[in-house]
Amino acid sequence: MADKAEKTFKFVVVGGGIAGVTCVEKLSSQIPSAEVALITAGPHIKAVTNFKQVSKTLEEFEIEERPSSVLVQTFPNLTVIHSAVKSLNTTSHCIETADGRVYGYEKLCICSGGRPKLLTQDNPYVLGIRDTDSAQEFQKRLSKARRIVVVGNGGIALELVYEVEGCEVIWAIKDKAIGNTFFDAGAAQFLIPSLDAGRPERLVQCKRPRYTTEEPADGASHIYTAQADLRGNGTGPTEPGSALGPDWHEGIAFRGVEEVSRRVSVEYQCEVEKILTSEELLSSQQQTNTPENGGSWPVYVQLTNGKTIGCDFVVSATGVVPNTEPFLHGNNFLLAEDAGLRVDDQMMTSEPDVYAAGDVCTACWEHSSLWQQMRLWTQARQMGWYVGRCMAAHVLSEPVELDFCFELFSHITKFFNYKVVLLGKFNGQGLGSNQELLVRCTKGQEYVKVVLHGGRMVGAVLIGETDLEETFENLILNQMDLTPYGEDLLNPNIDIEDYFD
Template sequence: MAHKEKTFQFVIVGGGIAGVTCVEQLSSQIQSADVALITAGPHIKAVTNYKQVSKTLEEFDIEEQPSSVLEEKFPNLTVIHSAVKCLNTQSHAVETADGRVIGYEKLCICSGGRPKLLSDGNPYVLGIRDTDSAQALQKRLSKARRIVVVGNGGIALELVYEVEGCEVIWAVKDKAIGNTFFDAGAAQFLIPSLEADKPQSAAPCKRIRYTTEEPAAGASQTFTRGRILRGHGSGPTKPGSALGPDWHEGIVLRGAEQVSRRVTVEYQCEVEKIFTFEELLNSPQQAVKPENVGSWPVYIQLTNGKSFGCDFIVSATGVVPNTEPFLHGNSFALADDGGLRVDDHMMTSEPDVYAAGDVCTACWELSPLWQQMRLWTQARQMGWYAGRCMAACVLAEPIELDFCFELFSHITKFFNYKVVLLGKFNGQGLGPDHELLVRCTKGQEYVKAVLSGGKMVGAVLIGETDLEETFENLILNQMDLTQYGEDLLNPNIDIEDYFD
């Protein structure tokens, strides 16, 4: 590696939420510190309108800003616009793609994740992760009659709800939509939103220890609905950080057809193969039903035996930690999911190298109520905590694992409903002895409490339930709730009165 042109006390790689939050935390804690941020794009992702909703719940918006905004705020910050080519942990230096060599005393890798693509290099497969890909999608959609969306995470959910004027085939590998975020019961609550907007109000129905009727394996459901979306286009951006929770705002996701849209969900299936019309004609077994043969640019065959022709395929199948340029020549310990292993001070296995956000995997002894999910909230928390840990190390101060890692909590919006997730909201890792209490008011709210050994360990709240603080307290206090039984969710009992 060439001669270092400069050595900074702190170098952070990545202009997403984790990296920017880390920079802000370091720069405000040690104002004299020499900090460099290395980022490929001209824009950074900043947290705005931050609001602490309760002990662990937080809400914020995400804004793309020119990196100069950050430099104006912190005079000791240098922003270097380039991708990272390689890292030499022994000589404590980072080489950028444009050939500069930057030394560091402490480094924090916040390079995020990259989309897991269904197929590399296929022009008809679009991966959605950053603002750039969202705009490419908008352009392609305007001419589309039918698209296939593959994936069951947050981006797939939002996309399917927002697209109109275009037929959508949605392939999900699970028995229900939105499996990452909630269970089949919540999915059944949200499904009507894919139909035409009907004002629905009904009395709350309470079911205890419920099971939801799921579509049989290989079944599909079709919904139609119409809705007007007004959007404002925004200028082009360079490839960059992941999308914010409201990434589709300001992007008109409208297809070529003048119909209100139609969504068909294909459950419990994955992609078998993707092929062109030519390949279809030459294939011995005509897999595609005759009504689908024709002038589609691309075809997709699913593991449930069905095939569809479409204009393009959206791959929204999650991300893999973006460790690419850092591993070569170094000996980082990696977790099973490919992330850089970090301890409870966000330190990797290499000396003086920290990591935060989607690129890392939390490998300390986790709280029984917290799990890593590679979400915005966690990127912000990890970046903030990594900055604190780096500063504490330099200032030789002790530091405790932050309280935000005690209880998993996340606020988001799906299908225009407020969604709050707490703790083991999906019964993650709990034995068969846990029970679910559910209250559901059609079209209005869905409340689920997960109990284990008589104590609340998780919750899903959809709609304006106003229960988040109460439930958060019940989970954090681990109070025995056995005596309340089903009354815990009785809509006629004001639960806050019990537990204030």
């Protein structure tokens, strides 16, 4: 690295995603006189719009891709540098960009996000979906496809299988139930009919009282077909875990060449063993490789359940890894087990004057018993806002307390056209068998699950228009003993809000 920085900024932020942009906005408004630089490789930044504080901790917002000039017009103290980062020298407080320029910083925040974990790096038939370009590439390939294989069970996979039409989808997941990052087997069973014709019929309220074990989905594969598209024109699901933004698929037609509207088969509890071209399949003379449903395909996916499935291409939606390149070389960052940069409760890394926020970092302070880190949009925004506050406070020598948003995990999203609200230890994370579950389910309408621990509510999953999020958030935060209410807590004939307002 060149030894002399051509310009030194008080604050430098790397990354034009939600965490980085929110951090820049916070810094620029806290200390308007400070010179701030945003280093981002792309021409566009991700901006939070239509922000709405739904309750104490729940927030809803949309994300728009905007030219970075919009930020500069708002904050005259901001410089946007369009380049990738080549190297960082934490000793000399310098950062070098790919075009060979060197910038100095007083305080640096790394918000470089995550990069997709692809099944394989250089197979032309394997596509990862992470940003706008890859989503457009997916749309282009899908328009000529008859069958695709989607691998993964997170947010992007959940959305894709619901949105794709005119193409058969084989969905390979390593778990017993769909969407297990976000909900349990009961909620998965509630959502599964949506993969069929779209609008499940509404049935009478069925109330299921307490149960203490999850019902695993059976290991067989299921096929859902929809000859006619019966879906309404509601907005599509929102996306927590990718750099695309909620509603990233709005306005994009994900359509293949087949007449069928939606046809999804789920292969449970399996992973990808090999990806083979048709030539490789022919040359491997093993009988185990007889493809399902015959036919000739450009690529074949061999699964650990013994099935070999031919398709037009494979979508790798198997999560992200913290994007710590190229910051580690020559520096002494401490990394967490998940390879994220370790940060303390002031969002500081192990290197002096270097902070991190969003998907690239791992929260390594002692968490509240009701919060956990999940690499979601909401947390990228919260961390970006909080790290900006911390950096400004440290420069002004002001004290800063851990933000209230880290008291209780909360997230609003949409899956299969249902509103989904997750609160606290919504899947009983870390509670083991020492938990009690209350469930209420009305087919096609709502699914409500409450997690109790020692008679107190510690988590909830709300699917559908339940209007219970604020009441449940209060009950979780108050830690009130709910033993006297028993199963009446979820009795649909009792207006629970009246109890606790």
